[in-house]
Amino acid sequence: MAPEPSLSPAGRTFVVTGPTGGVGESTALALGAAGAHVVLACRNVDKGKLVAEKIGPTASVHRLDLSDLASVREFASGLRATHETIDVLINNAGVMAVPLQRTADGFEMQMGTNYFGHFALTGLLLDRVTDRVVTVSSAAHRFGRIDLDDPNWERRRYNRAAAYAQSKLANLMFSFELARRLDATGSPVRSLAAHPGYAATNVGSHTGTWFDRLFGFGKKILQRTPERGAESVLCAATEPGLRGGYIGPDGFLELYGSPHSAGCSARARDPETARRLWELSECITGVRFGL
Template identity: 70%
Template sequence: MAPELAPLADRTFVVTGATSGVGEATARSLGAAGATVVLAGRNVDKGRAIAEELGSGASMHRLDLADLASIRAFTEELGDRRIDVLVNNAGVMALPYTRTVDGFEMQFGTNHLGHFALTGLLLDRLTTRVVTVTSAAHLVGRIDLDDPNFEHRRYRRAGGYAQSKLANLLFSLELERRLAAARSPLRAVAAHPGYAATGVGGHTGTWFDRLFTFGKTILQRTPAQGAESVVFAATEPDLPGGFVGPNLLLYGSPHPARAARRARDRRAARRLWELSEKLTGVTYPLPPGG
């Protein structure tokens, strides 16, 4: 059983992908502790129903991370309200090759570029922490910064997903370095949930199917258990930044984790950052992280 959270009545959290799976479980956990929760996602009707269950401190706003115009509209709708923690949770997994509204490969565009743009547009309203949800799939991820949208190389669904999750971690670690260089009180933390039985996988036509079958039959972890690392990253007061995940990789209690070597490549992280600014048109008023 997850430890009970300290009261969060004076804090505001934005959670993307908050209408299902780990995102919904994260929003419910934060709401149960009294936080003001902004649920963000595409399924507005379901989000409103969840917000009603959480009470007057919760609200639902439409956000499509595969559409830069939707991201800008969402940030404008929030106005200048203070946001203590942004949880970049939403994601798509192992899709057939499709493109976002803006022409990016769907997994790279949604999982990474969408959250990169969202974080940058909200940066001046964030006070405490940016949590970006990655995956153990980053361990096998490889990123091609000359062709991130698979325009000139063969597309593989699982490989595209792993690339996007590696990009999430590269981004979060670089954001932490840049915030530190700017002496900002804001911290960046990446979190991976381990295995959780959600609707995002198990019907992909890839080796992920075997992983999800194993997870369901052996680990039997719920979305709420998967959300433990995300909630820990968002609320643990003494967490300085970095990366957290289950202590047994796919399951267990959350603790500081070690990122794969490719995720700790600072040159690749800087290149990804520069590419992301170019592709999204969103720039951050932060110095390079060194």
Template identity: 60%
Template sequence: MVAWTAQDIPDQTGRTFVVTGANSGLGAETTRALAAAGARVVLACRDVAKGEKVAAELGDGVQVRRLDLADLDSVREFVDGLAASHEVVDVLINNAGVMAVPLRRTADGFEMQIGTNHLGHFALTALLLGRITDRVVTVSSAMHRIGRIDLDDLNWEHRRYDRWLAYGQSKLANLLFAYELQRRLTGRESPVRSLVVHPGYSSTNLQFRSETLYGKLMELSTPIIGQSPAMGALPSLYAATVPGVEPGGFYGPDSFFEMRGHPKRVQSSARSKDEDVASRLWTLSEKLCGVEMLSE
């Protein structure tokens, strides 16, 4: 198989993408590649000023809108803004995330990692799904393999907090959500597809925000070991643009234990395929976010 690159993205003229966390790292690289392929891209960013800097490089085909996934009011305002301008979205890329941060709470009281990485994107997808015509791409991580879903204490209110296990839980939640979304879309014979990806080990600023000695070590080693953000964005771009991707597929890098390389179909953990946990997490997420999405 010939290695797939951003130059292989089909012409995206006339198509609209929403990319969360598009102001830096993988999101910015994803946005640049989509814009280069002719797409119209909405940069959904908590930091609008940084988003504007990315947008300034790319011309008239992009726009920046504020979205703070750690605040459900902001999520609703973002979707209302798209609705008011009659935006139709071909592809939503749930890219934004935080990693291994100290115990903090979102505006709605959720643990910051599950709140941002999963619940914020769950609410966004639920509120936007009626405007999406093609697919939803959710960015997970190889770190989902250390994750466990605790449905009785999703927000770390009773357990002793562990930032890495909290991150793993949030990334496992991404996979459970993406797979369950596809099952429910299929059950309704919807043409919309749900895909999930992981970027391997990419050199971005995500790893540097854990505020620990380990984070400092990663800051030194990541530029050497990690692949570039442009390479890390390839699984997202592949899943978002290639016509023949399989509904419910999981894509990641093809080399060095999936840490680097070009996109290919990869496998996720057994826990990510637990349909009972996925269904129960879906119901809990609806309750916590105050939304309904393809409810049974």
């Protein structure tokens, strides 16, 4: 059974990226069951339609390929044409520990999909968001380092686990920097981050890296479902008392447990690197927030 959101989303609009499996699907289903209008933003529209059928008439399906900035712009333009406001944007979609690939815009696939695509999407929709932006990171961000001189692994020897960790660190730093910039303008919109801990999904279970061992441990010992993994995301998206921060499970190594205020690396809290990453992201995506 899907977890119950803290604040009734009934009648509110939630945009969820990556809703066709795992934590994203569980998040979308829980919101739909609570009466929300759920915009399913997905690369595979046919899979999206199957999820929409489970939710019912309050769900709509829109194509979004975060690895292609043209698709991000097309999606945002279409959504702006049909939705005057969006209550909550949930930046959930992602790829994990894939071999070296390039996006349509030449970005390393994990950095491009997990981070740059969501950065651009948020910038293109932010003026329509009335409540909050939730960006999904990972405990793996602790192993990440932001290389501002080579974020897309064009000069470094590629390491897919390190590339994933960098992308998730970038997600978390973006969420914190967005919160700082929104607060500085007096905006009522909130920016929060969340991570699901371990959840038994297909993502990351056949990476050919040390992630496989971690996921194997999780499946054998924790037996933690995507529905449980979605709890932190739902908390960040619906808990009324949250102004900002990072939500994750409260169990051992934050792999499992109930949502609480999660810990993060010192690098994630570095405002100077976050500022420089933001400026770089605006430059290479062509999306400027005006914050």
